[in-house]
Amino acid sequence: MKQGLFLVVSAPSGAGKSSICQKMLELCPKLNFSISYTTRSPRPGEKDGKDYYFVSRENFIRRVGRGEFVEWVENFGNLYGTSRKTMEKHLAKGKDLLLDVEPRGAKKIKKVFKKGIFVFILPPSRADLMKRLKRRGHESKEVIKTRLAQAESELREISWYDYVIFNKDLDKAVEQLKAIYIAEKCRKAILAREIEAFMK
Ligand code: 5GP
Numbered sequence: 001m002k003q004g005l006f007l008v009v010s011a012p013s014g015a016g017k018s019s020i021c022q023k024m025l026e027l028c029p030k031l032n033f034s035i036s037y038t039t040r041s042p043r044p045g046e047k048d049g050k051d052y053y054f055v056s057r058e059n060f061i062r063r064v065g066r067g068e069f070v071e072w073v074e075n076f077g078n079l080y081g082t083s084r085k086t087m088e089k090h091l092a093k094g095k096d097l098l099l100d101v102e103p104r105g106a107k108k109i110k111k112v113f114k115k116g117i118f119v120f121i122l123p124p125s126r127a128d129l130m131k132r133l134k135r136r137g138h139e140s141k142e143v144i145k146t147r148l149a150q151a152e153s154e155l156r157e158i159s160w161y162d163y164v165i166f167n168k169d170l171d172k173a174v175e176q177l178k179a180i181y182i183a184e185k186c187r188k189a190i191l192a193r194e195i196e197a198f199m200k
Pocket of ligand 1: 011013036071072075080081083105106
């Protein structure tokens with residue numbers, strides 16, 4: 001059986017990560033999206049069981065107690081968690097997974113599984129990032145300040161990621177993510193079983 005891999009994508013909010021992930025999934029039908037659990041409310045157009053599993057805080061905490069998450073975090077008052085079952089099921093079947101997770105969660109995943117391909121997406125420039133963060137929603141100055149501080153601390157995590165993509169153009173960014181995925185599928189370690197069978 002082939003070995004599956006997982007691609008973990010992080011970005012400060014406003015870097016265009018969701019659009020990149022969505023396009024990537026359309027282009028790569030063998031890549032499955034790891035649907036996280038969250039306590040935040042669905043945004044217009046988001047579907048339960050597709051974008052997230054939207055659950056209540058009580059439900060989420062119960063799942064934490066049962067050890068259902070590989071990692072979970074609180075982000076701007078909402079809880080987000082990666083399902084252990086989803087990850088283990090896909091990896092056991094040799095399937096590939098795409099995870100959209102912020103850096104604290106990504107770090108935990110790296111620690112638990114000791115593998116994975118970690119990709120950080122950046123907007124074209126710092127000035128552009130600041131502009132996008134300020135433009136998001138109609139929040140108070142306080143919320144914007146917290147968001148800028150969070151973006152700063154997330155940016156520092158780039159140091160341990162494997163790849164960085166500057167999202168200057170959506171199609172180009174998706175092309176780069178796809179190139180990373182394709183190259184990683186050709187790694188000797190990923191193909192170990194096929195190589196062994198071939199050599200026999
Ligand atoms: P949003 O609410 O905009 O969909 O997501 C907010 C942030 O939570 C994003 O940075 C996204 O990558 C992150 N996120 C989504 N699911 C998970 C998860 O399961 N675990 C962690 N740690 N972060 C997540």
